[in-house]
Amino acid sequence: MSQNEKDKKEENKKKVFEEVAGATKYCPVTFQADIREAEENELVRQAEEKLFLHNIEVADKLHNISLDLSLDDLMGDDTSEEEKDEKEEA
16 A cells, blocks of 8 residues: 555545544534424423413403302392392282
8 A cells, every 4th residue: 555545544534533523513413403492392382371371361251250150140139039029019
């Protein structure tokens, strides 16, 4: 083997090592996956926040409806008794 061929092989080995070292050092695949995962986590967090706020609104509406029904029941019972009393007096 001539010195020139040995130099070429060494140079090829260096290039491969540099590429591997660069990929290991910067890890573009892992970095992109981490960014994608962070974006997905942010989207999930936003969706959970919207769902939480929606559930609060729904619970508030149901609470108001149940209060209205309770008041109607209370007022309805009083009205019925008053009407019965008025009918009995007449």
